[in-house]
Amino acid sequence: MGPVLRPLRLGALTWKTPLLLAPMAGHTNHAFRLVCREQGGLGLACSELVSARALQFLSSRSRTLDLFDWRPEEGPVAVQIFGAEPEEMADAARKVVQAGAAVVDVNMGCWVPKVARQGSGAGLLRDPERAAEILQAVVEAVEVPVTAKLRSGWDAGSDSAVEIAHLAAACGVAAVTVHARHAVQGFSGAADWRAITEVVRAVPEVPVIGNGDVTSPTDARRMLVETGCAGVMIGRAALGSPWIFRQVEHELRTGDPLPEPERTERAKVALQHAQRLLATTRMPAKRAIRELRGQLLHYALDLPGQTCMRDALVRVDTPEELMALLTPLAQD
Ligand SMILES: Cc1cc2nc3c(=O)[nH]c(=O)nc-3n(C[C@H](O)[C@H](O)[C@H](O)COP(=O)(O)O)c2cc1C
Structure with missing residues (x-):
């Protein structure tokens, strides 16, 4: 070290x-x-x-x-x-x-x-x-x-x-x-x-x-x-x-910097984060989704100049909707 x-x-x-x-x-x-x-x-x-x-x-x-x-x-x-x-x-x-x-x-x-x-x-x-x-x-x-x-x-x-x-x-x-x-x-x-x-x-x-x-x-x-x-x-x-x-x-x-993860990599981690939370949280699903929205927005998954992911994320209501939103991005 x-x-x-x-x-x-x-x-x-x-x-x-x-x-x-x-x-x-x-x-x-x-x-x-x-x-x-x-x-x-x-x-x-x-x-x-x-x-x-x-x-x-x-x-x-x-x-x-x-x-x-x-x-x-x-x-x-x-x-x-x-x-x-x-x-x-x-x-x-x-x-x-x-x-x-x-x-x-x-x-x-x-x-x-x-x-x-x-x-x-x-x-x-x-x-x-x-x-x-x-x-x-x-x-x-x-x-x-x-x-x-x-x-x-x-x-x-x-x-x-x-x-x-x-x-x-x-x-x-x-x-x-x-x-x-x-x-x-x-x-x-x-x-x-x-x-x-x-x-x-x-x-x-x-x-x-x-x-x-x-x-x-x-x-x-x-x-x-x-x-x-x-x-x-x-x-x-x-x-x-x-x-x-x-x-x-x-x-x-x-002494050498690591590169910033690409968008697909970021989406994969965001998906993992969401899956883990939904699998392990003791919160009711609705509250968990509400918390997750705020957490996942930080992954900045939109392309430069766009806000469609952000707009969709803040409207997500169910685990299924969330998975449907994140999964394609994580597979690009
Ligand atoms: C959303 C949020 C929640 C926080 N909750 C706590 C907390 O529960 N206990 C605590 O000691 N500090 C809390 N903090 C303060 C952080 O632990 C930290 O001291 C502060 O963000 C400064 O560090 P940073 O500049 O690296 O963010 C919170 C900060 C944020 C942004």
Whole structure:
């Protein structure tokens, strides 16, 4: 492996490449994670966020655990939980580990008001004491590595990532991920990777995963070199491009870029993605199709200047219609 591409170690677990799939609600289900893994280059993948509160109640527990649709063939994954109560979070951690999580990730970055206003997600960036209580409780509750996913801080006036990373290190987390934006930014503005560098310097004893705006092998290399982070987490650039991890791994290892997949190849992968999801999802078919539409649009299957695939995809209602649309493209 090239000098910038080292295995990622979290506690007793090691991933061959330090390239991570970011948790993305509505996207990082089993089917998509497996497609990314099969394309190569991926280290650790993360599930979408799961509510610790919802896991408390029998009536919502099974629907909530549906969000974590892990299957052994995809290898070990991280499951992300969110909440504001230490005991609830500890209990949620035990439940997701029982359901197969190899790593538990604590969400400290979700800025959506419904989450952050209740003191969970990015709300914890404003309450370091509670953040530490939660991490301590979760680390004590489970044997598997626990990680925390932060943002740079709540807003430009309060960069709390370094403070929280220190507390997290003292609690015994196995890694800290820094999405280099403030919570109030949502996804706007460019990520400022200096926040990652600061955390890397502040907690040299803990692997730091950098996140934010990595869209190419060049970006990944630059993030690793500039910030000194131990791993690179990729989110939006993997949507419709599950081969990005292979491209990054290949280019960082050999120095040579891999070509972009042709349209037929992209359609084949999109078809696989759809088939997997329909075969494995625990969602009702209607909801699964609705989610799939949004996921498949990212594969950009139209010819330049055309929108007929996009137009057809957004109208698809049944698995049969979806297969009829994708299959011919994948056979060109
Ligand atoms: C559709 C979508 C859903 C997301 N859901 C989550 C989530 O459940 N938990 C989380 O910590 N971050 C979530 N994020 C943020 C990503 O994990 C990541 O931090 C962010 O997209 C920045 O990385 P990127 O520039 O590589 O996309 C989500 C992002 C998107 C675009």
